[in-house]
Amino acid sequence: MQSHRDLDVWKVSMELAREVYAVANQMPKQEEFRLTGQMLRAAVSIAANIAEGHARATRKDYAHFVSIAKGSAAELETLLLLARDAALLPPEAVAGVLDKTERVAKMLARLYARLKEPQPN
Structure with a gap:
């Protein structure tokens, strides 16, 4: 694997970030600098930290x-x-994004477990 862009978990987390941006547009305007901003930062942080x-x-x-x-x-x-x-x-706007968030979390757990496995010398 040459790049983080080759990782399935990165690709799915990028899809998730785009979906969160779409859902965030449905949030009330007064939440822009409160919950909406925090949601967007968390979504972007996933792919950014993988990279x-x-x-x-x-x-x-x-x-x-x-x-x-x-x-x-x-x-x-x-x-x-x-x-x-x-x-x-x-609820219908959140359901699919929650499903994808769970999928990414499971992928991250598997990647983390692989990275923590002892490596042969």
């Missing part, structure tokens, strides 16, 4: 950034649930 980690020199560094991406996925899930439960977004 940054992949560019690092060691597996340990890569795993660290994948761990941060996992945290951002959990944050995004929480923010989407809050937006739905607070009636800031309709």
Whole structure:
């Protein structure tokens, strides 16, 4: 693998970020600098941390950034649930994005586990 752009988890996380941008456009204007901004930052952080980690020199560094991406996925899930439960977004607008967030989180968990496996000397 030459680039982070070759990773399926990066590709799906980029799709997720685009979907979050689309859903964020449905948020009330007064949330622009509150919940909406935080949702967008969390979504972008996932793909950005995958890319940054992949560019690092060691597996340990890569795993660290994948761990941060996992945290951002959990944050995004929480923010989407809050937006739905607070009636800031309709449930049908959030459902698909939540599904993709869960998919990315599972992919990140698998990548993290692989990166933490002992390597032969």
